[in-house]
Amino acid sequence: xxxxxxxxxxxxxxxxxxxxxxxxxxxxxxxxxxxxxxxxxxxxxxxxxxxxxxxxxxxxxxxxxxxxxxxxxxxxxxxxxxxxxxxxxxxxxxxxxxxxxxxxxxxxxxxxxxxxxxxxxxxxxxxxxx
Amino acid sequence: xxxxxxxxxxxxxxxxxxxxxxxxxxxxxxxxxxxxxxxxxxxxxxxxxxxxxxxxxxxxxxxxxxxxxxxxxxxxxxxxxxxxxxxxxxxxxxxxxxxxxxxxxxxxxxxxxxxxxx
Numbered sequence: 001x002x003x004x005x006x007x008x009x010x011x012x013x014x015x016x017x018x019x020x021x022x023x024x025x026x027x028x029x030x031x032x033x034x035x036x037x038x039x040x041x042x043x044x045x046x047x048x049x050x051x052x053x054x055x056x057x058x059x060x061x062x063x064x065x066x067x068x069x070x071x072x073x074x075x076x077x078x079x080x081x082x083x084x085x086x087x088x089x090x091x092x093x094x095x096x097x098x099x100x101x102x103x104x105x106x107x108x109x110x111x112x113x114x115x116x117x118x119x120x121x122x123x124x125x126x127x128x129x130x
Numbered sequence: 131x132x133x134x135x136x137x138x139x140x141x142x143x144x145x146x147x148x149x150x151x152x153x154x155x156x157x158x159x160x161x162x163x164x165x166x167x168x169x170x171x172x173x174x175x176x177x178x179x180x181x182x183x184x185x186x187x188x189x190x191x192x193x194x195x196x197x198x199x200x201x202x203x204x205x206x207x208x209x210x211x212x213x214x215x216x217x218x219x220x221x222x223x224x225x226x227x228x229x230x231x232x233x234x235x236x237x238x239x240x241x242x243x244x245x246x247x248x
Contacts (some may be wrong), residue, residue, distance in 0.1 A: 023204075025150060028183065029179060032172040033172075035170065035171075035172030036172050036176060039170055052192050056135065090197045090199065093194050094193075097191040097192070100188075100190055100191035101188070103183070104227060107180050109183060111177065111231070112234060114173065114177070115238050115241055118241075119169060122242060
């Protein structure tokens with residue numbers, strides 16, 4: 001396999017991996033998140049949260065993937081980039097690492113969102129029936 | 131399998147072991163803390179799962195991001211030093227993310243617990 005072919009193949013494999021990992025993260029959190037969203041007992045908020053949640057995990061994963069650039073100080077042209085297999089491999093490592101890091105960041109952001117949801121549910125429960 | 135790839139896999143294994151140790155060391159007390167704070171079982175599950183994801187993926191991302199670009203004639207100890215350097219990154223990143231998670235859980239407790247105690 002030439003370096004050119006390796007670059008094309010690895011790039012699309014990493015792109016697919018980013019979507020798969022984002023989706024797996026969503027599936028892992030789906031049930032507890034749905035239960036929490038349902039607890040808000042407000043249709044619009046529940047619907048918005050349920051629609052935002054998958055996007056809020058898959059998009060960051062893809063963002064992590066696309067944020068890695070093959071162009072660096074030492075390699076500015078395509079020929080220079082495909083010159084070394086080790087360089088391409090290190091970029092794949094960087095992409096994978098960036099995908100994982102973005103998912104972690106997204107999960108922490110959702111943790112904060114859930115604090116607001118829980119607080120909202122708590123306030124509603126304490127409010128006397130109108 | 132090249133020596134660089136073997137070293138990378140060893141580092142990944144170490145990072146998973148570190149994540150496992152941290153997760154199992156904190157899981158029981160974290161669950162108890164969350165049960166006393168969050169009224170919904172789904173909330174407890176969500177925060178426990180997020181802790182699992184945070185600790186494992188942060189350790190794994192640091193390990194995988196480590197580059198083993200050593201010369202072909204590199205000696206055994208050079209690979210050991212490189213793995214140790216990678217392990218340092220794994221521990222540092224895990225520590226930062228656990229700290230951020232701890233801040234979020236503290237905010238969660240401060241926000242919900244005060245009302246529950248009233």
